Amino acid sequence: MPQVTFIEHNGTAHTVEAELGKSLMEAAVGNAVPGIDADCGGACACATCHVFVEPEWEAKTGARTEAESAMLNFAAEVKPNSRLSCQIPVTAELEGLVVRMPEGQH
Amino acid sequence: MNDAPFPTGQLESEPFSLPLDKLDPGQPLLFKNQEHYPYFARLRAEDPVHYTAESQFGPYWSITRYNDIMAVDSNNKVFSSAAELGGITIRDRRPEVRRESFIAMDAPRHDEQRKAVSPIVAPQNLAMMEVGIRERTIKVLESLPRGEMFNWVEKVSIELTTQMLATLFDFPFEDRRKLTYWSDVATADLAAGLVKSEEEREEILADCLTYFTRLWNERINADMRPDLISMMAHAEATRHMTPDQFLGNLILLIVGGNDTTRNSMSGGLWALSQNPDQYQKLIDNPALIDSMVPEIIRYQTPLSHMRRTALEDHEVGGKLIKKGDKVVMWYCSGNRDDSAIENPNAFIIDRKRPRQHLSFGFGIHRCVGNRLAEMQLKILWEEILKRFPKIEVHGTPKRVLSSFVHGIEELNVVIPA
Numbered sequence: 001m002p003q004v005t006f007i008e009h010n011g012t013a014h015t016v017e018a019e020l021g022k023s024l025m026e027a028a029v030g031n032a033v034p035g036i037d038a039d040c041g042g043a044c045a046c047a048t049c050h051v052f053v054e055p056e057w058e059a060k061t062g063a064r065t066e067a068e069s070a071m072l073n074f075a076a077e078v079k080p081n082s083r084l085s086c087q088i089p090v091t092a093e094l095e096g097l098v099v100r101m102p103e104g105q106h
Numbered sequence: 107m108n109d110a111p112f113p114t115g116q117l118e119s120e121p122f123s124l125p126l127d128k129l130d131p132g133q134p135l136l137f138k139n140q141e142h143y144p145y146f147a148r149l150r151a152e153d154p155v156h157y158t159a160e161s162q163f164g165p166y167w168s169i170t171r172y173n174d175i176m177a178v179d180s181n182n183k184v185f186s187s188a189a190e191l192g193g194i195t196i197r198d199r200r201p202e203v204r205r206e207s208f209i210a211m212d213a214p215r216h217d218e219q220r221k222a223v224s225p226i227v228a229p230q231n232l233a234m235m236e237v238g239i240r241e242r243t244i245k246v247l248e249s250l251p252r253g254e255m256f257n258w259v260e261k262v263s264i265e266l267t268t269q270m271l272a273t274l275f276d277f278p279f280e281d282r283r284k285l286t287y288w289s290d291v292a293t294a295d296l297a298a299g300l301v302k303s304e305e306e307r308e309e310i311l312a313d314c315l316t317y318f319t320r321l322w323n324e325r326i327n328a329d330m331r332p333d334l335i336s337m338m339a340h341a342e343a344t345r346h347m348t349p350d351q352f353l354g355n356l357i358l359l360i361v362g363g364n365d366t367t368r369n370s371m372s373g374g375l376w377a378l379s380q381n382p383d384q385y386q387k388l389i390d391n392p393a394l395i396d397s398m399v400p401e402i403i404r405y406q407t408p409l410s411h412m413r414r415t416a417l418e419d420h421e422v423g424g425k426l427i428k429k430g431d432k433v434v435m436w437y438c439s440g441n442r443d444d445s446a447i448e449n450p451n452a453f454i455i456d457r458k459r460p461r462q463h464l465s466f467g468f469g470i471h472r473c474v475g476n477r478l479a480e481m482q483l484k485i486l487w488e489e490i491l492k493r494f495p496k497i498e499v500h501g502t503p504k505r506v507l508s509s510f511v512h513g514i515e516e517l518n519v520v521i522p523a
């Protein structure tokens with residue numbers, strides 16, 4: 001299982017094992033990483049699983065879908081590297097991935 | 107003899123014996139009497155995507171299961187919120203009183219306007235507001251009578267949500283009860299009696315517009331400040347609104363932030379009083395407030411539904427919904443769906459995934475104020491637990507006549523001296 005790291009807004013890092021085929025959001029929630037609320041449970045319908053993907057990883061995590069962009073529109077502090085972690089499938093290629101979290105999910 | 111399926115004022119009391127095609131779960135009286143739950147239980151089991159051909163609101167579809175609601179709510183390409191198609195409630199607004207606000211708009215206009223007001227509830231702003239909300243909450247709680255009966259709705263729920271709204275709008279504090287009044291007028295069912303006709307409603311709301319227009323004019327020429335009116339007056343997407351659109355957005359924010367939070371403040375106390383084991387659990391471990399707050403919002407479901415209009419033929423749960431059909435997503439039913447939520451009829455303050463509920467909707471219209479509402483409730487319960495060992499509830503709540511706003515008008519309590 002690839003290891004991925006979530007960095008909270010305050011700088012606290014959480015490195016967890018992410019199960020292949022599940023989403024990055026599920027890796028966070030399943031390992032009780034604070035700061036990923038995921039209210040909708042991965043349906044791309046709440047934008048409370050918002051993360052910033054470190055630039056060197058963008059190619060491997062893929063591009064936003066249209067529905068994802070529509071939801072991200074309303075998240076606070078959206079940046080070009082904003083993604084919804086429930087829309088990022090965990091693959092072997094993501095070994096060592098680092099994502100950061102916004103101040104709050106809303 | 108009246109041969110209508112449901113003569114006015116009288117309800118079919120046996121939701122399980124009626125022929126399915128006569129089942130009309132949207133009747134306001136069902137909600138006032140809290141008799142709607144078994145109707146939805148039957149629909150979820152037997153006909154989860156249900157068509158009612160005749161009702162006081164005309165023909166409509168009922169979406170009753172959690173997953174189907176999620177699918178409709180997040181499919182805004184097919185399911186429109188547009189005011190000109192009838193809007194977002196089971197009751198179609200008459201064309202001449204249809205008013206625009208972004209909750210009743212589709213993309214892209216919705217997106218622009220929503221972006222203009224959402225920064226006020228961004229995480230940094232919420233953190234700033236927390237201190238003020240706590241001070242006001244403490245003041246209200248400290249002023250409550252001891253050892254005598256009073257209406258919790260009036261003295262706590264309404265007072266606190268109104269003060270909160272006054273803060274958000276930077277509205278003259280001494281006039282704050284006007285906000286509550288306008289909110290009630292905007293949503294009242296005519297049968298409930300607060301307003302007797304649409305004309306009367308419009309007259310009262312015209313006063314609301316006049317009042318706010320004065321504030322707008324003061325603020326559009328002043329420096330930008332972090333209140334909702336200044337934000338709307340200064341944002342490109344909203345500064346050119348017509349008076350009608352301005353009124354629409356005002357009402358949206360007043361109603362959005364008023365009724366819903368108010369009824370969660372009342373509903374939470376009622377739920378705890380009915381579940382003494384949960385109340386004890388809370389007293390023993392106040393840290394559970396964090397998971398209790400979303401549970402209160404799920405359990406109460408302050409808005410029973412949102413409505414959409416189909417823009418094209420589309421299948422949901424095996425039924426073909428036709429272009430132009432009215433589609434009602436019953437959040438109150440999805441929130442009791444045991445295929446999505448374990449033991450959904452129970453009020454449990456320490457659920458593992460308490461935010462897994464439909465009360466705020468999902469998709470691009472998902473409630474802007476959801477974290478603000480949660481924060482208000484969290485502060486309220488923190489401060490209650492610090493000062494009142496017990497609040498005794500007397501009798502049963504008096505409910506609002508509406509299948510949209512799931513509200514409590516009266517909840518009598520005593521705080522022991």
Ligand code: HEM
Nearest residue numbers: 208209362363366367408412466467468471473474475479
């Ligand atoms: C417990 C309290 C609340 C509940 C249950 C609630 C519920 C809802 C629901 C169901 C929707 C529509 C979702 C949809 O169509 O999919 C909504 C939208 C909205 N709510 Fe709330 N709300 C609450 C508190 C608030 C507060 C405090 C505010 C004020 C800041 C607010 C402002 C809004 C606005 C502006 C919208 C329109 C969003 C849009 O169309 O994009 N709400 N709310």
Ligand code: FES
Nearest residue numbers: 040042044047086
């Ligand atoms: S979990 Fe809701 S959008 Fe990702």
